Amino acid sequence: MKNIRNILLPLCIFMLFSCEDELTKVPDFISEDNVFESEPLTEAYLANVYQDIRFFNWGGQAGLNIGMIPAIGGEHICFADWQDPNTTYQRTYSAAAGDGPVGYYPWNNIRDVNYMIENIVESTSFNQDYINAKAAEAKYLRAYMYFEMVKRYGGVPLITKVQDVNDPEEELYPSRNTEQEVYDFIISELDSAIPYLSAEPIGGQGRADKWAALSLQSRAALYAASIANFGQVQIEGVVGIPNSLAQSYYQKSYDASKEIIESGNFVLYNEYSDKVENYINLFIDDNNSEVIFAQVFEPIIKGTSFDNLAFPAEFRAGWGCNFPVLYDMVELFDFQDGTLGTSISRDEFNANNKWDIDEFFGNRDPRFRASVFYPETTFKGGLIYFHSSTLYTNGQGQKVEVSSGNLDRNGEVWPASAHARNVRNTALLRRKNVNENLDLPISGDSGQDFAIFRLGEIYLNLAEAAYYLNQMNESLDAVNMIRERAGMPLYDQISEENLRKERQVELCFETHRYWDLVRWRTAPDYLDNVRMKGLVFKYDLDEDRYIITLKNAEPVTREFGPERFYFPIDQGIIADNPNWVQNPGYE
Incomplete structure (x- = not known):
């Protein structure tokens, strides 16, 4: 190439x-x-x-x-x-x-x-x-x-x-x-x-x-x-x-x-x-x-700094953690059993509920796990952490919360909290395009190419065009080609809603979603009068579960009127x- x-x-x-x-x-x-x-x-x-x-x-x-x-x-x-x-x-x-x-x-x-x-x-x-x-x-x-x-x-x-x-x-x-x-x-x-x-x-x-x-x-x-x-x-x-x-x-x-x-x-x-x-x-x-x-791109000769910018804190050599993923985007990714990503009510994110992280994230669309770093993601032989504190029962039988030092988790070292850069914005980071094979990436060190056109998009283009040309079977077949490759259950029928969601999921972070929402004229529904969310994770060491709450990930409310x-x-x-x-x- x-x-x-x-x-x-x-x-x-x-x-x-x-x-x-x-x-x-x-x-x-x-x-x-x-x-x-x-x-x-x-x-x-x-x-x-x-x-x-x-x-x-x-x-x-x-x-x-x-x-x-x-x-x-x-x-x-x-x-x-x-x-x-x-x-x-x-x-x-x-x-x-x-x-x-x-x-x-x-x-x-x-x-x-x-x-x-x-x-x-x-x-x-x-x-x-x-x-x-x-x-x-x-x-x-x-x-x-x-x-x-x-x-x-x-x-x-x-x-x-x-x-x-x-x-x-x-x-x-x-x-x-x-x-x-x-x-x-x-x-x-x-x-x-x-x-x-x-x-x-x-x-x-x-x-x-x-x-x-x-x-x-x-x-x-x-x-x-x-x-x-x-x-x-x-x-x-x-x-x-x-x-x-x-x-x-x-x-x-x-x-x-x-x-x-x-x-x-x-x-x-x-x-x-x-x-x-x-x-x-x-x-x-x-x-x-x-x-x-x-x-x-080619490392050093004509490289980018993408990995230097994107690596999570535990493995970075430079800036790192620069692309925090919004929870609003996460909700688009369904679970592998077909359960909708939006099926979990935001009201459930409170101090009374505790979540198994493998069930909450690990059972989602494989494209999510390949595109987003989340708590306890395996990377370069280690784990990535996003929790802000750890709760555990101390020697006096008291439930305490700590955010510094290390604890023992079944014989393994467990940090009481993640690095501040991982936690700060959304407690999720972009993984898509990150090259795990690099050691400590520096500026200009990334040589992976970026696809401007790939066949996955072309299948989705065909599916969308076929849908509006009333060729529903062909539209369905094209979308299912993408879902089958991803390991997701196939659709029985095609609709405008699942056609559009599939496009946002398959092409996430590839500079498509904004332009798609604009051309569909649906951007105000998603980008107007909204403040996107991030997550706060507290880890319960005794139960090996997380308390998950929402936070505002952005300092201002987004505006998107029809003039935009x-x-x-x-x-x-x-x-x-x-x-x-x-x-x-x-x-």
């Missing part, structure tokens, strides 16, 4: 790139006129675009932005309120405040892609097959960037040529296209690129191929269908898509998903008989046949181009 790094040396050329951020920049590095006469320079040019896109956000303070979309989606937050993921979910969104760290305006990158598409066709050094392939790859990247914008803002200007300062004013200061036009552009761009992209799967190496393009089409068309189905057209279509178009978008998503599944190039990862171990390794094993397209289906347009954008209209609710 590491072939993309073969072009790292040519990338040094691009240290001479201008840092300008306008579409009209004039190149001041090695002349762009020469780039598309040299294959190494062309590959380096494209690699620079890939690098700048960051298919998921792994920037920010030490890489903490990995947690940004899960935080605003109510899955997990970050350790401290000053960290960007937390300031983002706590933010008051307005015209004046703008969209903050979640904003995305990749005009510089789009300009570079436009330049390549326009000029590679003029090459006298390349054969037509190479020109077609590289232009198609550039179109995929441009489509991906527009998708990232349209899901945030609705319609944005479609700029498909390099702007020049001498262009007419209406070209230099374009108005926003409609949301429908942007989605149609994305889908048509991919249609035109797919015939020229590699049919051999190379997306796991971080490069666009036919299957990555079909995956983007599957996802983008599904989003467009949802907006048409559940949304409202406003400001003359700049946001919203006519309801009459929903079925055609569902069909496009279904067709793209079906082609990927039936290609036989990808299979659901099933290398381990133990369902928990299998799901853990799906996100650690860089060489598996489920991944369609990945953001590729789209982020506000940054005022700087509108100041530069008054033809950009502000999104509804932010005037």
Whole structure:
């Protein structure tokens, strides 16, 4: 999966790139006129675009932005309120405040892609097959960037040529296209690129191929269908898509998903008989046949600090404990016997009830156990602790509660309380994507790839599209493929509710839930006027059980009004181009 790094040396050329951020920049590095006469320079040019896109956000303070979309989606937050993921979910969104760290305006990158598409066709050094392939790859990247914008803002200007300062004013200061036009552009761009992209799967190496393009089409068309189905057209279509178009978008998503599944190039990862171990390794094993397209990393050379940020306190070398999981998310995970995760009333979390931790957590969906660290999780040959204190009967026959020192638990050392970093927020931590094989991870030490598209999502895309196309049996079969792999009981029938819950569980922490709640227009039901919860664990040594109570995991009550289906347009954008209209609710 590491072939993309073969072009790292040519990338040094691009240290001479201008840092300008306008579409009209004039190149001041090695002349762009020469780039598309040299294959190494062309590959380096494209690699620079890939690098700048960051298919998921792994920037920010030490890489903490990995947690940004899960935080605003109510899955997990970050350790401290000053960290960007937390300031983002706590933010008051307005015209004046703008969209903050979640904003995305990749005009510089789009300009570079436009330049390549326009000029590679003029090459006298390349054969037509190479020109077609590289232009198609550039179109995929441009489509991906527009998708990232349209899901945030609705319609944005479609700029498909390099702007020049001498262009007419209406070209230099374009108005926003409609949301429908942007989605149609994305889908048509991919249609035109797919015939020229590699049919051999190379997306796991971080490069666009036919299957990555079909995956983007599957996802983008599904989003467009949802907006048409559940949304409202406003400001003359700049946001919203006519309801009459929903079925055609569902069909496009279904067709793209079906082609990927039936290609036989990808299979659901099933290398381990133990369902928990299998799901853990799906996100650690860089060489598996489920991944369609990945953001590729290599320790030290191009590594992340994810494990340094995520390791629980007992095993950390640096920050650790930075992704506390919210109990509201835990409730989505049902038990393996089919009992609903919400069947336990929150009223039962009181000082009078004591819980067997294996029954409370260990009998849940294996995907929960693979995705979340909870009390007494086994990790690296040891246990992870989340209790704030221990109760036991002392030598005088008195029941006492202690929070320091060590106790004896059947001949084993038992800490009276867990490390403060484990306990502080929710007393649960994200495990998904954590590489247990590392010893003491340091900054830049993590080399596991992050799947941007994987077959599990494609099955769920197909299931959702099939459901709204009234193909219920196919929808049910697709969801049950995912549940069978997870070791969960199969559904007898499909419903909108279990379809949506399955998606949130299977794709948890993979930056899907927030966007799904937005496109379904259900986000206010989950993210408005709510303060997400964490847990407090007290361990009873005599009974080997826990007293579990709830606590507020967040310092503020979340707000999510209907205006938040789209982020506000940054005022700087509108100041530069008054033809950009502000999104509804932010005037």
